[in-house]
Amino acid sequence: MARIPREKIDEIRQSVDIVDVISQYISLNKKGSGYMAICPFHDDHDPSLSVSQSKQIYKCFVCGNGGNVFTFLQEYLHISYLEAVKMVAEMGHVDMGGYVFEKKEAPIKQELKPLYEMHTEAEKIYSYYLHTKAGTLAKDYLHQRGFDEQLIKTFEIGYAPERGVLHSAFEKLGYSEIDMVKSGLIIESKGHYDRFKDRIMFPLHDENGRIIGFSGRIYKNGAEGAKYMNSPESDIFIKGQILYNYHRCREMVKKEGFVYINEGFMDVIAMTRANHGNCIALMGTALTKGHLRMLGRLTHSIVVCLDGDAPGQAASAKTAQFLSENGFDVQIVTLPEGRDPDEIFTSEGQDGLDEALGRRQTYLEFLIKYESSRLDLANYNDRRTLLDRITKEIAKLNDKPGQDHFIKVLSDLSQFPENTIRELMAEHKSEEVPVVDFGDIVTKVKDTRRILDKYNQAERNLLFYMLNDKAVSDKYEQKVGFMYNDTYRVLASYVVDYYRNHAIMDEADLMDRIGHDQERLIHTLAAIATLQLPLPYDEKAIDDYIHIISQNALKMKKEQLKEQFHYVLDPKQKAEILKEMINLDK
Template sequence: MSGIAEHIIDDIRGRADIVEVVSDYLALKKAGANYRALCPFHDEKTPSFNVNPEKRIFHCFGCGEGGNVFTFLMKLESITFPEAVSMLGKRYGVAIPERGGVVDSDIEKVYSVLAIAEKFYHNTLKNEGVGSKIKLYLASRELDNELIEAFSLGFAPDEWDALLIHLRKNSFGDSIIEKAGLITKSSRGTYIDRFRNRLLFPIHDAGGRVIAFGGRTLETNAKSAKYINSPETPVYHKSRVLYGYHLAKQPARREEAMIVVEGYMDVVAMKKAGVENCVAVSGTAFTSEQAVLLSRVCEKAVLVFDSDKAGLSAAQRSGEILSERNLSVRVLVLPGAKDPDEFFKEHDLNEFLALVKSAPSFIQFAIDRTLAGFDLSDVEGRVKAVRLAVPLLRRVKDEIERDQYMKYLSERTGAREDVVRREVSGSRASATAPAPKEAERARTVSSKAEKVLIRMLLDHPQYLGGQAKELVPEDFTDSLYRKMFALILEGAGRNIRSAAGILDLAEDENLRRELSMLSMEKGLIDEDNRDAALVDHVRVVKHRPGERRKLRERMKLAGETASVEEFFSAGSKYLEAMKKKEK
């Protein structure tokens, strides 16, 4: 499946702490034997995403997504199985031989060349003289060595191919360097460095790997763009990245909120002032993918965008996207300052935190911004203002919250509250009823037994060599459980004896989801009577002589809609009655 030796995959899977890995992305909270969080794969208000550290698997009971630590990274980072194995191998100190197909892949080479480029740019900056243009610029922005190191800032020298020559010396071919977005072709058709004479901001993924760069010009003429960024590459998709996220995610979990600003220098200015839970959108309109990143670490976001018209418009668009992701959003317009850097020249951290605390909610900000465009002393202006503001209130899902904003809109415009309510509810699109849940798979009594038996074998694969050794896939009447049993057998043949390992064998995504759900389902097995129950389940699944008649009798005792526990309890009563009859 991956070209990587099975024992290496097993070693990495065994060492990887799934709670630790998932915690890099989600705010997990202990919930009994599991950890729980809002699912990163679908929108929800109540956490249904569960991680089981003992079984080393996850499952969302809301959307059905599930798997092990490899699956989680593959889904979240949009990477392949070998790349997920490689990432965790590096994290947990397991070497993967080059012939395994991971180290030599183009993706890994792109990551490697970007890491070397980061060091090159960073060392170039450190080696520049005190009176150099770049050092004078940094001094003018009051960026000291601590900040330079924290963000690994760099400098692209004012030369056509300084980085290109350096990377060629490190045995990288032009095609990989180009694929990483570090070079481009000149008008003469020769390769040249993409970044020249610029202060460079390395952009990292959630795990801290360099994936791109943003460069600020040191030139003052209008011909040169103030900022240029890396192009889209196999590892960099700007719509899925927030600048500084790898540094801010843990502080955001601690503070239970993330500050969102516009640019690289805004994040640096925040850090300089003592604000660590801060990220930037950096030259792109805010996206739903970026909202997902925020929702993984906190439930609150504070937008601190530039106070000009463009900044306020961006704040409104971003607030709408974040609200759709069910984050609590506030919008802070810094008084007397265009951006954080300007604000902190006159104010301190405590003043900023006080403003954050009193910042209006996104809906209030949006209402105020809408009303600001009309003369509220004029009847026509009030009517237009209310009608434009009403759609904002319809987006508020919480009824109590919506009630408060209807009162607020009424107070601001002078419109009667009952009129506002009619406008919001009367023309409000009728709430779409949730899609009906899929009807449960029609279960025969034997399929109930098959379900429990599969769960027993997932949790205790040693039974395959004992009480369950006579089972074959054809014994299972339910096609789903037949496939699961075949995977368990395959795993046993490959010495894979854990639910997390079996999940890697499931190439069909729906099958993998069903497996993870079954592995996490509670109350299926009575551990105190497990051995006896196993024998009973095997007998039912094998359908030995006379078993079908017994099944019919059991169904009469337990009822067609009985739970698994009720069914087997009824079965025990039936067997006791049969023994008495035989006597």
């Protein structure tokens, strides 16, 4: 791939506004001259992520994560620097002709390769048997359900025959019995035999499209066993990290702007047949943090569409709450009781499913209806439970008209006056994490630590003003040129070097020049650039910082000479060291 020149990187970064990009993934709220958000890089409950539109950088004041637009996409989406550059170029409509971006997948561990290979072979074998005489009944069943050849091919559907075929095939291919059992496709019990027999097989994929498991469905009336049988968890198949259809739905999600969450893969197939391919399904597990990271790479607009029965509605409430608490924009489709998308499509076709999917509610609308249906609102305690549960959610809304609407709805349902609801909302908003008084902590540490803090503060503050004015950087270079803190010293050298070719500092550009792999430097730069120090600066304050730093450098030099004097045995060398120490005191 041709190396992307610095000028092109600058053009790409400057083609977008970091606020617009980050707001696609998390909710930003205007605060002063910048924006604040719940930080997605640690377990955050109060906004601690600051985004500076003027500097085009972001910084979390709790976990320390920070950087420019490329850094955010790298960290948030877990992608490479070049992939982040490509994404920003697409967002900013920058022509990248002549530059080829190859997606680099993480290398597969050597011990896992046989497991992936066996699943790929299994899919080929199952697909073959579906189109043989042995698979006739299974194929007829699929055709009766409306599965044409294209749909079968798209979802790689196959058939596991009654007699086991995988074990003998794997033996011929040279796989060990241990790896066969590890794959989950072969069971060890008084010998070795295939896990799946006489079932229609649906491959399960990871986010990169690699087959990592299967779900087998019975198709004969009166057949024994569970309706669906899934692969057991293995080293490559972990339910909490898998979303069915994830690798297929990306383009459709990009086009539609949101993704449906369904309960099962048959629902996903039905949705796809009805031209709603922007959908994924959970694999028999609750939503996890791993799922959230995957969804965040697709979109932050989610439509929960689970089954219409009581367990499905309970799962919808839990799923929607989890998504909402983690910054996703959530809507819920309430399906008719006891029905799922697959059943609706089978009986009513695309029009029936379209109509059902059109009955969406916001998370709060759904929650009020759901909680009300589970409570006896003629009972005071139940009304109070509803009040407490819903008031917390209303307090999280950022728009006043929305708050006013739901306050009235809740007041009508709970029979509590609106002013009582507003008072409770105020209490919820004031429940903040206690602020640590660092001043108290400082007074309790040793004097040596306080002195070190004093020097660190001087270096940090001087760096802030160096970022804001070339004259301060020039003064630092002329009068000191040294910082005791290793990270600050390296940053200062980058700042000085940057001003040799630029009259004005661009922190986002400086981060690119430092390099995307220098995480500590970039996070520190983001922290310093977002300090709230007085501007314009006071010349005396700058001189004081330089004096403190110079004194510290002098002190460190003296200590170094004292140590040398103590260990040197040669009288002449001792005399030279002593002379240098005396000169430093003049």
